[in-house]
Amino acid sequence: MVERHHAEDPLARLRDRTPVLRTLAEAGAEDLPFEGTTVAVSSHLEPKTGIFIETLRDAGAEVLCTANDPGSVHGDVVAHLDAEPGITAFAEPGMSVADLDRAHVELLDRGPDVLATDGAELLAKLYAEPELSTDGVIGCTEQTTSGVSRARAMAADGVLDVPVFAVNHTPMKHWFDNVHGTGESALTNVMISTNTILSxxxxxxxxxxxVGRGVATKARAIGADTVVTEVDPRKAIRAHMDGHRVLPMDEAAEVGELFVTATGNCRVLRGRHFERLRDGATLCNVGHRDVEIAVPELAETAAEVAELEEGITRYTLPDGREIDVLAEGKLVNLTGPYSQGHPAAVMDSTFGAMFLAARELVVGAERDPGVHQLPERLDKDIARLKLDALGVEIDSLTDLQQRYRDAWRRDDIV
Incomplete structure (x- = not known):
């Protein structure tokens, strides 16, 4: 594998923090599992994603990369990737939503074999645009809750005709990335952007x-009084038993000081809630897209809208109440002024799982169309690589213990 330690390399400082990807790149450079394969990556184009893209390339892939959100495009990362052999970028800083839409179509016109997506944007585009086709697409790997939901909606509609690995739904993604990555990166950015404490x-x-559990648990650990809103009775009970107050949003709107949406759905905070918000409330989003807070509705209601400072928009309502929205309602941990996304140690395992999922699509057994769980053995492989990187050792089952676990007649074993 080529060593890259140039000062102008925007990925350099994070390479040592992604040991799982480094291990996969080194192994991939030996056996080239993606040789002859074109992989399309749609994600937040920031340094950790750049390392993932290079890992795919080092394993033999031609990589076409694009953004899934114009606000999270890092210009230095795009320039670096586009100058690398075997990588073509379809994004640029400052692009509009329409620009990004055109970039997606241009990328898909190149006929990628595998999609590695965040939010299933490229996958949905293949079915939404009549001039595009899934012919030749081996499959897709998806790393977000909302993206898996979209893929399942396509399957329910009878549209999905390729296999999709739900990487997001693996234990390593849930327990590590969603809880710790989003929880810490979101709250860190909120506190830095607003220069406030949560205690x-x-x-x-x-x-x-x-995701919501990670945000709430970490906010409570900092010293915040936490309130959770839910539509799923099982998750609401879990939140209650974890020690959070559970309220309908109508009631929560009257007591909250900071609101964090983490549903993956739309209009979670809307007009009826804006009417109840207390003066000085701050709103932000860590769900996939900027539709969780009805920002256009808030703007229409406001008597005055002002950019308080970078990343903070203040809406002054007719009755004088001031409501602050962070990062325009987009992902606060990725598009805020101080945002760097998840820590590298977290994305190392998530992108490692995406790499293994893509490799499985290329060199593994053929799979039927539909949404599939990532094989448990691959999730465990990522966990083992991560433990090795952390220098953590664990036990293994003895032969007797394995036989006991596998048997239903156990009296003859012990």
Whole structure:
């Protein structure tokens, strides 16, 4: 594998923090599992994604990369990747949503074999644009909850005709990335952007999936008074038993000081809630897209809208209440002024799983169309690589213990 330690390399400082990807790149350079394969990557084009893209390339792939959000495009990363052999970038800083839409179509016109997506944007585009086709597409790997939901909706509609690995739904993604990565990166960016502390403040978290649970748990550990809103009774009970207050959003709107949406759905905070918000409330989003907070509706209601400072928009309502929205309602941990996304140590394992999922599509057994769980053996492989990188050792089952676990007649074993 080529060593890259040039000062102008925007990925250099994070390479040592991604040992799983480094191991996969070194192994991939030996056996080239993606040789002759074109992989399309749609994700936030920031340094960790850049290392993932290079890992695919080092394993033999031609990589076409694009963004899934114009606000999270790092110009230095795009320039670096586009100058690398075997990598073509279809994104640029400052691009509009329409620009990104055209870039997606241009990329897909190149006929990639495998899609590695965040939010299933490229996958959905293949079915939405009549001039595009899934002919020749081996499959897709998806790393987000909302993207898996979209793929399942395609399957339910009878549209999906390729296999999709739900990388997001693996234990390593849920337990490591969603809880710790989003929880810490989101709250860190909120505190830095607003120059405030969370201790003693009331933080309302909308949604108690793995992401919402991570945000709420870490906010409570910092010293915040946490409130959770939910639509799933099972998750609501879990939040209650974890020690959070559970309220409908109508009630939570009246007591919250910081609101964090983490549902993957739309209009979670909307007009009826804006009417109840207390003066000085701050709203932000860590769900996949900028539709969780009805920002256009808030803007229409406001008597005045002002950019308080970079990444903070203040909406002054007719009655004088001031409501601050961070990062325009986009992903606060990726598009805020101080955002760097998940820590490299977290994305190392997630992108490692995406790499193994893509490799499985290329060199593994053929799979039927539909949404599939990532094979448990691959998720365990990522966990082992991560433990090795951390220098953590664990036990293994003895032969007797394995036989006992596998048997239903156990009296003859012990």
């Amino acid at each position: 003693g403040r009331t933080v309302v978290v909308a949604g108690y999936g793995y």
